[in-house]
Amino acid sequence: MNLALKDVQHNLFRFVLTCAGLGLLMTVVLAMIGIYNGLVADALNIVKAPQADLWVVEAGTQGPFAESSSIPADTSDAVARMAGVAAAGAITYQTIEADHAGRTMRLYLIGYQPGHIGGPIHIAEGRGIQQSHFEIVADRKSGLVPGDVLRLGRDRYSVVGLVEDTMNSGGDPAVFLTLADAMDLQTRLAPAAARVQAARGGVAGAGANVAAVIARLEPGADVVALAATVRQWKHLQALTQAEQENLLLVSVVDRARRQIGLFLGILLTVSAVVIALIIYTMTMEKLKQIATLKLIGAPDRTIIALIVQQALVLGMTGWAIGLTLILLVKDVFPRRVLLEPFNVAMLGAIIFVVCLAASGLGVRAALKVDPATALGS
Amino acid sequence: MTSARIIVDVQGVAKHYGAGETRVDALRSVDLRVHAGEVVALLGPSGSGKTTLLNVIGCIIDPSAGKLSLDGEAVFDGHWLRRDLRRLRLEKIGFIFQAHNLLPFLTARENVAVALHLAGMKADAANARAQELLDYLEVGHRATVKPALLSGGEAQRVAIARALANSPRIILADEPTAALDSKRAGIVMDLLRKLATEQDACIIAVTHDEKIFDRFDKLFHLRDGVLVDDAGG
Numbered sequence: 001m002n003l004a005l006k007d008v009q010h011n012l013f014r015f016v017l018t019c020a021g022l023g024l025l026m027t028v029v030l031a032m033i034g035i036y037n038g039l040v041a042d043a044l045n046i047v048k049a050p051q052a053d054l055w056v057v058e059a060g061t062q063g064p065f066a067e068s069s070s071i072p073a074d075t076s077d078a079v080a081r082m083a084g085v086a087a088a089g090a091i092t093y094q095t096i097e098a099d100h101a102g103r104t105m106r107l108y109l110i111g112y113q114p115g116h117i118g119g120p121i122h123i124a125e126g127r128g129i130q131q132s133h134f135e136i137v138a139d140r141k142s143g144l145v146p147g148d149v150l151r152l153g154r155d156r157y158s159v160v161g162l163v164e165d166t167m168n169s170g171g172d173p174a175v176f177l178t179l180a181d182a183m184d185l186q187t188r189l190a191p192a193a194a195r196v197q198a199a200r201g202g203v204a205g206a207g208a209n210v211a212a213v214i215a216r217l218e219p220g221a222d223v224v225a226l227a228a229t230v231r232q233w234k235h236l237q238a239l240t241q242a243e244q245e246n247l248l249l250v251s252v253v254d255r256a257r258r259q260i261g262l263f264l265g266i267l268l269t270v271s272a273v274v275i276a277l278i279i280y281t282m283t284m285e286k287l288k289q290i291a292t293l294k295l296i297g298a299p300d301r302t303i304i305a306l307i308v309q310q311a312l313v314l315g316m317t318g319w320a321i322g323l324t325l326i327l328l329v330k331d332v333f334p335r336r337v338l339l340e341p342f343n344v345a346m347l348g349a350i351i352f353v354v355c356l357a358a359s360g361l362g363v364r365a366a367l368k369v370d371p372a373t374a375l376g377s
Numbered sequence: 378m379t380s381a382r383i384i385v386d387v388q389g390v391a392k393h394y395g396a397g398e399t400r401v402d403a404l405r406s407v408d409l410r411v412h413a414g415e416v417v418a419l420l421g422p423s424g425s426g427k428t429t430l431l432n433v434i435g436c437i438i439d440p441s442a443g444k445l446s447l448d449g450e451a452v453f454d455g456h457w458l459r460r461d462l463r464r465l466r467l468e469k470i471g472f473i474f475q476a477h478n479l480l481p482f483l484t485a486r487e488n489v490a491v492a493l494h495l496a497g498m499k500a501d502a503a504n505a506r507a508q509e510l511l512d513y514l515e516v517g518h519r520a521t522v523k524p525a526l527l528s529g530g531e532a533q534r535v536a537i538a539r540a541l542a543n544s545p546r547i548i549l550a551d552e553p554t555a556a557l558d559s560k561r562a563g564i565v566m567d568l569l570r571k572l573a574t575e576q577d578a579c580i581i582a583v584t585h586d587e588k589i590f591d592r593f594d595k596l597f598h599l600r601d602g603v604l605v606d607d608a609g610g
Contacts, residue, residue: 003482371437375474
């Protein structure tokens with residue numbers, strides 16, 4: 001006879017309500033974990049998207065994500081000619097706001113050279129860019145669909161394809177366009193004074209600068225040696241892919257990551273306290289029944305099983321409800337909520353341990369109950 | 378009756394709380410013998426020590442001094458002679474409470490079966506035995522009902538069935554008829570007497586219920602922790 005199960009069945013409505021409340025709490029915890037993962041993944045995705053081995057940026061900078069970087073676009077040709085380089089391409093990054101369908105969107109423009117590396121790798125819907133101008137491939141999170149027309153600067157761009165999970169560390173969806181269009185947009189969106197100066201020829205060639213040049217190496221090529229060679233060009237800095245990823249995590253998303261991580265820690269602590277309180281309250285309500293069980297001869301293990309089993313059922317049901325809810329609503333979040341099976345399993349394990357620890361309080365109270373309590377009216 | 382076997386033998390049992398000026402003597406050298414088949418009552422005003430004595434006999438609290446034997450087995454002689462007192466209670470003692478103390482999340486049958494289950498009986502056998510006891514106490518038709526839906530008399534009979542589940546030789550009852558009217562109180566007392574006779578057990582009840590005094594074989598009066606007299610009921 002499972003006393004824990006019988007008690008749950010007896011107070012099923014209240015138990016379900018308690019589980020639902022705990023489930024909502026677990027939903028928030030899982031959402032925070034997902035947002036935390038999403039933040040890191042988004043930040044890394046934008047770096048990983050070009051599938052480059054080497055990043056060539058402006059000397060003295062940590063560009064193009066941690067700091068702004070501007071190098072001549074023809075650096076791409078010089079890098080492409082280096083021994084060990086399989087492919088190279090110039091690339092620009094720019095965040096803009098654009099109006100579409102009555103709403104204003106923040107977009108992360110990635111300009112790349114068609115036929116070179118740096119463009120979208122996996123087209124989820126539609127096709128890649130085939131024309132030299134006025135075609136874009138957007139991240140699905142932007143809400144754009146193939147066939148949409150988006151006004152950027154003075155020109156209208158057709159959405160020809162969609163990619164997925166390509167956002168910058170701020171959560172702005174990426175939009176790929178040709179390098180020529182991107183550089184044109186940079187010029188046109190610049191302040192009027194700069195355009196006037198450009199028209200006078202004051203900064204001739206300013207529009208021919210890009211944020212970075214990326215390179216993919218031949219198999220067996222030494223990326224560290226290549227980076228060292230590039231650094232010998234005094235106006236350039238070279239970062240390996242690993243360095244770029246590390247730089248992004250350390251300098252760009254680190255504070256946000258720690259903020260969310262701290263909040264997650266607080267949330268887990270609150271959850272633990274709530275679970276402990278629920279289980280302790282559930283136990284205290286049963287003290288007379290526990291005293292009766294002791295009086296009629298129930299051993300401690302029966303009392304402990306009653307409390308621990310209920311605590312575990314409560315915790316695991318709450319965890320399952322939380323997981324179900326977050327899976328249902330995760331796509332509604334404005335930022336990506338990325339849940340890895342490992343995170344979900346780890347939270348389950350944490351809840352398991354918290355329930356065991358929390359039931360310890362209840363068990364302690366239950367074991368201290370004097371069986372004589374049952375004799376009192 | 379006195380030629381019957383002694384089931385409960387209390388010799389010189391004392392129980393005090395605190396020490397020095399704050400010392401309270403709940404029991405002072407109490408001697409009490411109850412034989413098989415006897416139904417006896419512990420009487421006395423509040424604070425006289427009758428519940429303390431019931432708790433000592435039920436192996437719930439430690440006596441400060443004295444000896445205690447239950448069903449021929451010495452269980453206390455300055456210290457407990459058995460380590461597992463709950464097992465001892467499970468084997469030898471049945472409890473009947475004023476407020477029934479049925480577990481609200483179990484049906485009537487499960488409330489009885491739980492005592493058998495705790496004693497190690499398999500579920501099917503425990504359920505069959507529980508049903509048998511409920512039938513014997515004429516409450517078998519309410520076997521699948523939860524305690525909240527039982528009448529006071531029905532609940533008390535289920536509580537008695539639970540007390541009898543492991544065929545104990547000692548049944549301790551705390552105000553067993555307090556919640557019942559005169560007619561039902563009489564029925565419960567008849568039932569207890571029948572059990573004592575048929576199962577060769579003894580029944581010790583704490584009661585204030587004067588209308589059932591004549592149903593007891595002996596009335597033990599306690600005052601300030603001292604057994605002042607005993608008389609036939």
